Amino acid sequence: MSSPSMDKTHVEHLSTTPAIREPGVVDVEYGWQGNNRVELLENGEAYFPRVFEAIRQAKTEILLETFIVFEDKVGEELQEVLIAAAQRGVRITASLDGFGCGELSTGYLTALSEAGVRIQIFDPAPKHLGIRTNWFRRLHRKIVVVDGTIAFIGGINFSADHLADFGPEAKQDYSVEVQGPAVADIHHFALLQCGRPARAKYWWQRRRQRRSELAFTDHDGQVRLVYRDNGEHPTDIEEVYRQVLRSAQRRVVIANAYFFPGYRLLREIRNAAHRGVDVRLILQGQPDMLAAKLAARMTYDYLLKSGVQIYEYCDRPLHGKVALVDEDWSTVGSSNLDPLSLSLNLEANVLIRDRAFNRDLFKRLEDLSNNHCKVMSVDKTPRGRVWHMTVGFLVFHFLAQFPAWAGWLPAHKPRLKPFSHSAGSDT
Incomplete structure (x- = not known):
């Protein structure tokens, strides 16, 4: 049967x-x-x-x-x-x-x-x-x-x-x-999400998240939950990324499966590299969806010319959504850096301030980039005729505006x- x-x-x-x-x-x-x-x-x-x-x-x-x-x-x-x-x-x-x-x-x-x-x-x-x-x-x-x-x-x-x-x-x-x-x-x-009774959060607890991510602490073992929804918290995860990129002093490593962030996040990545921060992106080189690779590559010229290092992981499909900044801040979660995750889907990440965890994550990502990735450079980025560039430009801006348009649909x-x-x- x-x-x-x-x-x-x-x-x-x-x-x-x-x-x-x-x-x-x-x-x-x-x-x-x-x-x-x-x-x-x-x-x-x-x-x-x-x-x-x-x-x-x-x-x-x-x-x-x-x-x-x-x-x-x-x-x-x-x-x-x-x-x-x-x-x-x-x-x-x-x-x-x-x-x-x-x-x-x-x-x-x-x-x-x-x-x-x-x-x-x-x-x-x-x-x-x-x-x-x-x-x-x-x-x-x-x-x-x-x-x-x-x-x-x-x-x-x-x-x-x-x-x-x-x-x-x-x-x-x-x-x-x-x-x-x-x-x-x-x-x-999790209790709130499944409709089960949960202890109320008072107003001073609800406002704690608005404190700046710039105030790094020397104490390890710090964890904070951050999420996005289609109600009161539609941009919380993206805002965290932008804040820590602005505060980065030495290094940034982002490994993300579906990379097509909005203008403001792209600008913060570029600005960090302009300040001399060692910025590395580990993206899909062997994607489970070809569109993900094509979309990410539309950002390569902009980022590479700013000093951002881009690695494509080619052993198998990359599905991770992790990042680290300097020596003590990390994040792990479900959120990609694309229009679906940043603007439409329900997502949750944890932010971690812990030097040992940061070292462990950095070591694993460094092994990934050094031994299992193809290094991208400006001369390796896709180029073509004028019509290719025109189509790429239109697709880029369509994808950038897609979440807003999707929100207008009578869904x-x-x-x-x-x-x-x-x-x-x-x-």
């Missing part, structure tokens, strides 16, 4: 539970929290064992948000550990994106639901003429919080293409494990919809 995919379950109509408001539209701002232990997890080989072990050890609660789950060996293990946790009484809420998880079968979701896992689908939508229509304003975050004491956040989805044995298309990616006071903020945020308003295992059955 076959298992129909999630878009056939019509979850938006078949549950008596009221629809929950769009996650991310919450007026909460989080400040720096000290005395945390943070550990960089590179690729699925490091990430999946730590997450699955934390789920196996869970005693009271698991909150999970992800863009993609595939029914491969990783997705099957995720299902197994969640079912086992639910059966021993752990309260579990899994929020899945309706586009990224749109091919999950009813059987897969029903097994979780019947075990007691509360499943919520962000913006489920059926296909029209075999094509999905819910392309924009995705739930792109990747967050797991276990028992309110350990959190994982980054760019890694629950799919086997984050493991090296997947082959040439295996992704290079990063996440971070956090333990300490900052987990309370990540937990609070549906995405919502979290509860999945009900009575919504469908295998046929």
Whole structure:
């Protein structure tokens, strides 16, 4: 018997539970929290064992948000550990994106639901003429919080293409494990997103985020959650990048899968290089989507002529979203530096002030750039006839303005919809 995919379950109509408001539209701002232990997890080989072990050890609660789950060996293990946790009484809420998880079968979701896992689908939508229509304003975050004491956040989805044995298309990616006071903020945020009651933040706590990123601290183990939504915080992640670029004194390293930032962020990258800061970008050279490479290359001349060093990672697709500034500031998260992540999708990053973490990340990125990348130079950037340049100019400005235009469309308003295992059955 076959298992129909999630878009056939019509979850938006078949549950008596009221629809929950769009996650991310919450007026909460989080400040720096000290005395945390943070550990960089590179690729699925490091990430999946730590997450699955934390789920196996869970005693009271698991909150999970992800863009993609595939029914491969990783997705099957995720299902197994969640079912086992639910059966021993752990309260579990899994929020899945309706586009990224749109091919999950009813059987897969029903097994979780019947075990007691509360499943919520962000913006489920059926296909029209075999094509999905819910392309924009995705739930792109990747967050797991276990028992309110350990959190994982980054760019890694629950799919086997984050493991090296997947082959040439295996992704290079990063996440971070956090333990300490900052987990309370990540937990609070995750509770709000899934519609669960959460402790209120008072006005002086909500305003802490507006303090400048220029005020660096000598204390390690500092972590702050920053996110973007389509409500009160549409530019928070981009603003953080711009602030730290303005404050950079010695080095900046940005490794980002989909690189096509707006004018202001490009200008801050260029200005840092003009000041003599060692600015390095590690971008896709072997992209999973050719358009990502073409878009990024439209910025190369502008940046290279300013002294920015650009490396294209060519071993396999780069999926990471990480950066570091000087010797103590780093960020890891789900946000690319492109119009979708910076202007439309729901994203979350952690900011980290920790010298040991910064050194570890720098060492790994330096190995990547020195041993696995192609160095780009002005003479290697694509050039062509006048019409090529004209088309490139038009595409550049179209992409730069695309988020604003997309916001004008009479689009549906995405919502979290509860999945009900009575919504469908295998046929």
